[in-house]
Amino acid sequence: MSQEVQLTSTSFSRRSLLKAAGVGLGVFAFAPLLTGCAGGSGAGGSKTVTFWHYTVSSDKVATGTNKAMAALFEKAKPGYTMNLVYIPAEQMTNKLIGTATNKQGPDTIMHSGDLDQLVPAKVLSDLSDKFKAWDQKDKFPESALGKRNGKIYSIKSYANLIGLWYNKDILDECGVTDLPTTFDELGTALKKVGSKYIGLGIAGAGDNTNADWQGRPFYSGFGFDYLKPKVGPLEETFTLLNDWRKAGYLPNDVATWTQVSSFPRFTAGQVAFCVNGNWQLGNAKADAKFKFGVVPMPRGPKGGTVYMGGEEFSVGAFSEDPDLAWESLADSWWSKEGSLLTLTRGGSIPLRTDLADAKELQDPIIKQFQLATKYGTAYPDAGLGTNVVAARQAMGTGWNAMMSGQQTPAAAAQSVVDALHKLGF
Known part of the structure; x- marks a missing residue:
């Protein structure tokens, strides 16, 4: 398997x-x-x-x-x-x-x-x-x-599709008794984990499969839409993640983490929560020496979706x-x-x-993961047409700039929206 x-x-x-x-x-x-x-x-x-x-x-x-x-x-x-x-x-x-x-x-x-x-x-x-x-x-x-x-x-x-993997041993040690279903609940859980462990393993690198796939539940959870891009929802998204980064809940080198490289860190036992996909089940069973599980990605004030590959x-x-x-x-x-x-x-x-x-x-x-499919959405987004690659690159650049601390959430969000406007969205 x-x-x-x-x-x-x-x-x-x-x-x-x-x-x-x-x-x-x-x-x-x-x-x-x-x-x-x-x-x-x-x-x-x-x-x-x-x-x-x-x-x-x-x-x-x-x-x-x-x-x-x-x-x-x-x-x-x-x-x-x-x-x-x-x-x-x-x-x-x-x-x-x-x-x-x-x-x-x-x-x-x-x-x-x-x-x-x-x-x-x-x-x-x-x-x-x-x-x-x-x-x-x-x-x-x-x-x-x-x-x-x-x-x-x-x-x-x-x-x-992706879900939120968790290390039950860490959660038990840190007193996290309720698995998060919303962004606020995830933030509360991360605060309990503190800095003893990496709270959230997430890809901060800026290419397509990282920024867009792993960012999707977060930016859609605040209502951001590629076809009708507005700065406000994306700035809220970036602010949430940036606050978690500054609080020490994300790894120090999160801007270099990818969807591929994050999971071995999770199975090594140093990460409380990890955003990753169903295809990692075999790796989890083979490598993790702790109790683990998965829940659908937490949802934001506007709900949120995950891409279905x-x-x-x-x-x-x-x-x-x-x-x-x-x-x-x-x-x-x-x-x-x-x-x-x-x-x-x-x-x-x-x-x-x-x-x-x-x-x-x-x-x-x-x-x-089967339960999580009810929050699934088609990939790529209908309406992006031949601009799909350029749109993903715009998101990836802003995502990585925020994750690395090179741009403020407001500046990174503005840069993404400006790039999408130039594409005609």
């Missing part, structure tokens, strides 16, 4: 960082597609569904999961096959957009939710009617549906058999068996509501 969870974390972080860096943008936008076009009739009358994915071969867990999903489809539809075609993550969006040139593309696609680019390019099928007629539609929460203009273009079957699955607009393409996903990634595979193989949280009582989800840590 530990190895599987760690591998999932590595591949997820790599995809996010590649996309954040914008590697390869534009190179494949209009390149002719030489392989992986929509499936057609094969020898002996068999049918092939072509599935584009970005799972690197070195990620044995994820590649094994892809093969297991293909096997589920082929078991449900004897005589049919799923052809797994690898497309590098940094090329996926632009290569999909390029399929509009010659109207040839994959039957089905794994992607990371770039609907603001893919939907206008008209390279994804509208799944609304199929979903409405599907007898499994009531098993998927609204947060699992990738929508634009009221139409469904993708469905997510699992999620990766995890792949989205769509039918290509140029599939020769869109009905079969839909069925291939319904028989694999969206099925009950497929959803459980993403948990048991990689530690991801199934979104199907009819799996709440499944024995595989009864681990208390997994249960808490």
Whole structure:
């Protein structure tokens, strides 16, 4: 389990960082597609569904999961096959957009939710009617549906998200009896922990997966919105964290902490609370020598959300058999068996509501992350479009400037909002 969870974390972080860096943008936008076009009739009358994915071969867990999903489809539809075609993550969006040139593309696609680019390019099928007629539609929460203009273009079957890990031994020693559900309650708990231990392990580094993912529950908890950016809510966010930093509740070098580097400090037993994800469960079980647990991220005066990572699955607009393409996903990634595979193989949280009582989800840590999905929101935010990377960079720069003490909360918040205004938000 530990190895599987760690591998999932590595591949997820790599995809996010590649996309954040914008590697390869534009190179494949209009390149002719030489392989992986929509499936057609094969020898002996068999049918092939072509599935584009970005799972690197070195990620044995994820590649094994892809093969297991293909096997589920082929078991449900004897005589049919799923052809797994690898497309590098940094090329996926632009290569999909390029399929509009010659109207040839994959039957089905794994992607990371770039609907603001893919939907206008008209390279994804509208799944609304199929979903409405599907007898499994009531098993998927609204947060699992990738929508634009009221139409469904993708469905997510699992999620990766952050929660608040805690060291129960430290909390017991410091007299923290109530687990925090709000920012105020978290502040009270941190005050009890004091400076004997690191109160809150949080990523202060400024890149995409750190500032934006770990900051999301805090800035959304004060009502900050990328699409309607205002200084006030973000200044409140930065003031709260800066006050905790100055009080000694955050590590002295918090500005260098990342989502990856923070968790080993937690499992070493010197951190009371740690913001991190479900993919760390294997590491916690293997390395922590203390009692630990997780609760959903505390909420602010305006509530708050957490980003839900995890792949989205769509039918290509140029599939020769869109009905079969839909069925291939319904028989694999969206099925009950497929959803459980993403948990048991990689530690991801199934979104199907009819799996709440499944024995595989009864681990208390997994249960808490599953509860936290009700506060989940799509990543990236709908409406950021092609400015998603620049918007994340703006947040990351301000976040790190505040965490390092180089800027006051007010100045850091103003710099983020100014940068977003320049992008047209």
